Amino acid sequence: MLVSDFHYDLPEELIAQRPPAVRGTSRMMTLDRRTGDFSDHTFAELPLLLQPGDLLVMNDSRVIPARLFATRAGLTTQHNSPAPSGHIEVLLTQRHASAEGYNDWSALVRPAKKIQPGETLLFAPDDSTAPLLRATVLSAGEFGERTLRFDPAEDFHAALERIGHLPLPPYIHRSKQEPNTSEDRERYQTVYSQQLTSAEAEGSAAAPTAGLHFTPEVLSQLKERGVEFATLTLHVGLGTFQPVRVERTEDIRLHAEHYTLSTTTAEAIQRARREGRRIVAVGTTTTRTLEHIARETNGSEIAAHSGSTALFLSPGVEFKLVGGLLTNFHLPQSTLLMLVSAFAGREQALAAYAHAVEARYRFFSYGDCMLIT
Template identity: 35%
Template sequence: MKTSELDFSYPQELIATEPHKPSRIMWVDDAAPCEIDMSSLLAKISARDVVVVNDTKVSKRRIFAKRNNGEEFEILFVRSKESLLWEVLCPSSRLKKDEVLYLTGDLTAEIVAKGVPQVLKLSQPIDEDYFYRNGEMPLPPYIQQVRSSRHCLDDDENWYQTIFAKVPGSQAAPTASLHFKPHHLETIKNTGALLKTVTLHVGLGTFLPVTAGNLTEHIMHSEEIEVPKDTWSALSRCKEEGGKVWAIGTTVLRSLESVAKGMLIESETAFRGSSDLFIYGNYNFETADYLVTNFHQPKSTLLALVCSFAGHKDTLAAYSWAIERKFRLFSYGDMTVWRCKR
């Protein structure tokens, strides 16, 4: 499949720069797309169903730094390699190997390897407390561009964190869950449906576009996943009893499919490991019946997943329908719900 087949155009003013209450919802089933509200969506969930969410928590790993000449830029800390070595994303074209950078919180760093990602050697070890005190939420670059500001708003710390967030480690929010509030959870539980969790820490791959001309040539970066045995057992029972599985977000769907494909290590309590599962084209889904997610950027791995789940032609047609009706796009944008076509 050519990457160009995942392209579409949209007006810049449809990029959401803050959440909208309530969110609009595009429902896509066998018929043409239509708009529904949250109460209508929740009414579609039955007592035999299982709703699965991602309980990862976004870490404030966007740190501002300066060069010797005073130029300021931002660094996204992706993964710790050793006590002082970190994989990061920063504007590599302007920086040189062995250059020393001055970070917030009396910390210095030396660039020891360039590329994607880059590697920094820090002057002292850091942990989540450092990011909590000195970092900003790692908002997608397109939000910063539309706002014409690289720095977060005070409200972003709440806006960009889901109500399910428990386990720190993500460099981006599982944005489908941003639409859910505590009273929605009560409604789901009152139906008799089960609410279950997985943990997928959103990583580097979320920020990197598909640059290869063909999707088969794209290298998918791995992400850490944990799926509790209790969650997997609930899915199995749900399928046996004729219920439906609702994946709240692409991260949930990738987590469940990684278990189904045997990509994680099974222990007594959970399936754990890193997964580089890239879902596109004629992929055979084995887990979710419905996918709840946001609108995704053109030529992205996330859009490739939705096209695979709901059908390429139908997905792009639904996107055109939504753009004509001025649905708000991307991380802070409106919700979409898709039924699996495979």
């Protein structure tokens, strides 16, 4: 299939720039993938639209303040000038195993051409010139990708919290003076990730946005309804930010993203599968993780483990675990829209999107959502 087969026209004013005034008050479309029928609801109706016995699986990864601004500290490579110059924007996308004390990260860097292996970057707070973090560029990849090694720091995560900004998507516009607001700091996290410390669930460079709608009240109502819920952790990384640069879907290759499946969640999935209960994924990240695990285990017992997935789901694939999907509305020609089209059927998904545009739904990260069953 062609990437252009997943295009739709979206008026710019429908791209949500801020979350709804009250968390959980978004609109929600439902789509029956067997019939193609869709209808309009609100997210508050979710407990009534799910069935007792459903297992709702959510991604509890916490978004870190991964957007940083650096100053060039000089170069060790002979072909570049050692003079400090300019501000460099750095977006941390994935943490790697590294030597003791160091923190190695994949990152997107702008302007990328200036930043080559061997260069040192300094990261200081806005109110100081004294750097809290120092990183060396280890390697360079395509499209601004760089591998950075941060020097040992007394508390790396505390330093990120002080100097970093939430990595809001580029279609959410904020001023250069205020890259994100105090509202963003709260609302660009799920309520269940906010209960965890950054060390427990840190790692995402973008929010698993389908989870942003949930409130403690809705979670309580789901429990009363008899809906079981469990969490896994997949750290959202580079693939979220990189546009599709090929023409055919079979040429798409996703970056691997790290996930962790706990014993509690593995057992919950096993019980639901054994008892024939529906597994409903909250978001595309959860869907990819569950379907990756299903393919890795190939019908055998699912156990707690950690791993990584680069699974790409497009029309024609068989879903082995996921029987329902709650998801936000995604960008045209994106791999996330292709995943939704794989689950719901391309024509049905695009027809639902056309209705969402006509009905003035709010799109993308801070926008409305769709329940596909």
